[in-house]
Amino acid sequence: MGIHNVPPPTPEQLPNDLDTLKRMIIELAVTLRQERRDNENLKHRLKLLLDRLYGPRTERCNPDQLLLFAEWAAAGDAAAADTVNSAAASPEASEAKARKRKPKTPHGRGKLPDQLPRREVHHQLCEAERICVCGQLRIDIGTDTSERVDWQPASLFVWQDIVHKYLCRDCAHKPAEATMTTPAQAPPDKTTTDAAPDTVTPSAAMAPPIGPAVISAPKPPPPLAKGLPGAGLLAYIIVSKYFDHLPLYRLEHILKRQGLPLSRSTMCDWMAASAEALRPLYDTMVSQVLQSAWLHTDDTPVKNQGHAPGTTALSRFWIYWGDRTHPYNVFDFTINRKRDGPQTFLANFQGYLHADAFSGYDALYLPSPRADAAPILEVACNAHARRKFHEARGSDDLRAHQALAYYAQLYVLERGASDAGLDDVGRWRMRQDLCVPILEQFHGWLVEQRAQVLPKSPMAEAIGYALNNWTALIRYTEAGFLAIDNNVAEREMKRIAIGRKNWLFVGSNQGGQTAAVLFSFTSTCHRLGVEPWAYLQDVLTRLPTTPAERLAELLPDRWQAARPPAAPTRTEPSGDSTSTSHSHS
Secondary structure (H helix, E strand, O other): OOHHHOOOOOHHHOOOOHHHHHHHHHHHHHHHHHHHHHHHHHHHHHHHHHHHHHOOOOOOOOHHHHHHHHHHHHHHHHHHHHHHHHHOOOHHHHHHHHHHOOOOOOOOOOOOOOOOOEEOOEEOOOOOOOEOOOOOEOOOOOOOOOOOOOOOOOOOOOOOOOOOEEEOHHHHHOOHHHOOOOOOOOOOOHHHOOOOOOOOOHHHHHOOOOOOOEEEOOOOOOOOOOOOOOHHHHHHHHHHHHOOOOOHHHHHHHHHHOOOOOOHHHHHHHHHHHHHHHHHHHHHHHHHHOOOOEEEEEEEEEEEOOOOOOOOEEEEEEEEEOOOOOOOEEEEEEOOOOOHHHHHHOOOOOOEEEOOOOHHHHHHHOOOOOOOOOOOEEEOOHHHHHHHHHHHHHOOHHHHHHHHHHHHHHHHHHHHHHHOOOOHHHHHHHHHHHHHHHHHHHHHHHHHHHOOOOOOOHHHHHHHHHHHOHHHHOHHHHOOOOOOOOHHHHHHHHHHHHHHHHHOEEOOHHHHHHHHHHHHHHHHHHHHOOOHHHHHHHHHHHHHHOOHHHHHHHOHHHHHHHOOOOOOOEEOOOOOOOOOEEOOO
16 A cells, blocks of 8 residues: 555544644654655756756746846946947957957848859850841840859769889890999909909999889879778768768768768778878877867767677767867867876876866866976866756746856856957956956855755755855956856867767777777867868878978968968869850850
């Protein structure tokens, strides 16, 4: 019999003692309060689960709720306005603001990009069609030009490396023993030991040297040693999977439709070999990233099949996002989420580290045993702290929106500084003058509210998270180049999340290492605005002949800087036209 099927007690079953009845009432009240608290926690967890499955991803709240703290919102808007006005006083700041202003999306038909090739098709009338009704021949007085964009399927082709051989007829007919030798090269002979060292017979002195009879023209090394694919095909597969998130089985069907039957296992081997070829350049990129003054890092899980047959385990991809002078996105792969991953990767890093409150990072912030090594300074993510207050709205609406109002002021100031084009010094001064007082007031409010909320409520968890990480949460105010949150790293993790929905898992630990290397190049190209196929095709072609001391020239930013700007190109038309036409280049 369940507890809900037990009938309530009758008056005859209750004790007649007044003190005992009071004690029973107290016990019932305590039990009822505990059950209500448990129900509230269950409702809160159920709401979070439903929001995660079906709700919107943005962490927005009803703007009318902010009216509860209108004076705070007004103060934040006024402070941001003062920041913008003071920064806009100089012409340089006005120009910077104009450059940073996000352009509006135009409506209607836009101009086609200039870098697209143009194919001219001239539509003309024949001589008979140009005769007027009056009998005169019309003359050509000009043209009207219109454009339409078109597409044609990508084409596969085969390179045939034809190596020419060259023969020397004279050397081919001479015996090998007729090769001229000088006295210094001649072997010692007992019959000539008494002769002078510089004595040479006339016939030997006049004999020309003999070279190899046949030589061949040099052939550039392929991207993969003894490999079948060219650099363009390798770059296409890399970009398709690690940039456009197409799994290899889809690429197998795509290439088959284009006339190339290529199995996914072969492409998988090619990706591993490409990552191995790019490994020296990847290591160079890692060494550059570790020289950054600040880094952003985050991690995300991925299923790994490199275990017992039929089972998978969770492995991890990590992102290390370099600063402005080292603009590279480096991915790392580990088989678990233990602290060994970031500790090994960041062993030689010194500077600020933007990260979440994962305990695996804690050992990085301890003083280094080396006297010459500066400690790593933790910069916590305020977006994480804000998210916990956002999730606590259902259980404590008033306090949650009060905390969100504090964060609204801070983010308004950051947006104002960005719109005003403030440099690092200006942003640091703004934070010291405007953000620090808000943070001090916010901290006092958190300390006050912690003593008033239920210990295990969602609001207590949010307040505890903020206070436990307070020093790291406000560290962004120490320098203008630091960020208020770690959102740039979290956005890069979406690259893995989108791909994970398509290729589902990595096949082995080696497959995870391969993906980390190739993701590093495609992600960095996206960050710098570099066309990833053009970059990878050129780099894979040049890598076999590039010495180690010049590898840094192939990094994406330096590769882009060394290339001339792309100019619009025009190609010959295909000749297809429904009207009488003549092609002119």
